[in-house]
Amino acid sequence: MSVERILVVDDEPQIQRFLRPALSAAGYEVLEAMTGAEALKAAATTAPDLVILDLGLPDMDGKEVIANLRGWSQVPIIILSARDRESEKIAALDLGADDYIEKPFGIGELTARIRTALRHRVQMEGGQTQLSADGVSIDTIKRVVTKDGQPLRLTPKEYDLLVMLAHHAGRVVTHKTLLTSVWGVAHGEDLHYLRVFIGQLRGKIERDPADPRIIRTEPGVGYRFVGDDG
Amino acid sequence: MSVERILVVDDEPQIQRFLRPALSAAGYEVLEAMTGAEALKAAATTAPDLVILDLGLPDMDGKEVIANLRGWSQVPIIILSARDRESEKIAALDLGADDYIEKPFGIGELTARIRTALRHRVQMEGGQTQLSADGVSIDTIKRVVTKDGQPLRLTPKEYDLLVMLAHHAGRVVTHKTLLTSVWGVAHGEDLHYLRVFIGQLRGKIERDPADPRIIRTEPGVGYRFVGDDG
């Protein structure tokens, strides 16, 4: 397993200064966000393995952040909060948070709860760097896509879209997940973008774009990348 | 979802007297055990959906119970404890417990954490084999339904309906439950939708749609998904 990446969302610098070295020492890579908007953007662009979220953010309610994240991502979320009102806890957990820790807390407990949350995560083949399907192969390290050995010219958006789909090979990726990760959280509803770019991608990678084998449409839900193993 | 069964392991009668009515009121079926040995036996024989475990047991250390359970079961475990030593929490979580709640606690928080833990279980089960019945198998992670190995084309509503029924395999799901979960609360009375779509589903998954084996009609009540195990 490669190093897990944790997004820490907190507007208090002292918390960041406390958590960053502690989590680094525990072997995690730490990403930071100070506001809810930053957090959503970072979650979409960097796809962290876990999110630690302070409920008290300057720009939006932490509960909104949870709800937005859960609209398109299954990433584990651990809430940190100084508020110990039971209704807050219940609301956050029912919105989809995975754990809720009250301040003050010990770093040992936090890392133990992080390990627990990461255990829950459904095992996926995220670390793949080489994928292939029907003559098309993707090398995410070289950032090169070839079809029958010939290199293909893909635009940045086309490439991001293809990689996102390929990382979830065999599974359906919802419209919202694709839009959020490729275009950003602000475009989670712009379905039309997706249709146009899927069309362009198919034109480049499919043998017969009218009968797509690699990128299948799942009506009303999203798209599915079908790899060589089915 | 059928009624989830929760095993409460605690040797203090007042805790049992407190939890039993509270959990029953929240819609769960409560099983009880007073000792670690009883708990392990009960877990093995009744296969509860979740275990609530007090660390302070008379006959053995709660941590042993966790370790033993984890040797053969993935059932979610929530620890209750009056001991708030951080090392206890860390040890329990790293042994495989899913959550750790300190006494005293609110019943609202407990049920919220129960819901969270049960949510995880559904995710994990989805990753496993998933249900099969009479040649039809459903994989909710890939979102694929196959019949005798051949993938089936199901529309979104058909798929939602089938998954809803399969999640409650062996039990009757009422018309109203199906309608509100697939079509939304506004269509809780549109029984006709259900009849049409059940008909379409049977046409696709049953060997003989006129003599349905997988989706049985329960006249006046609802429908029942019958899995391979009965």
Next chain:
DNA sequence: GCGCGCGCTGAGCCGTCTTTGAGGAGGGCG
């Protein structure tokens, strides 16, 4: 300035899914 590649937007067409309606089979009960 000019051309080009890329991303975004709008319009139109098409196929499928959903909804709706009508008609008929089966079973319980007076």
Next chain:
DNA sequence: CGCCCTCCTCAAAGACGGCTCAGCGCGCGC
């Protein structure tokens, strides 16, 4: 036996989602 309630089937409309194409704007290199 005949009525009525529940359930099933079939078919057609309309709505919706999906695909394609054409065009515009922007930034970059020449």
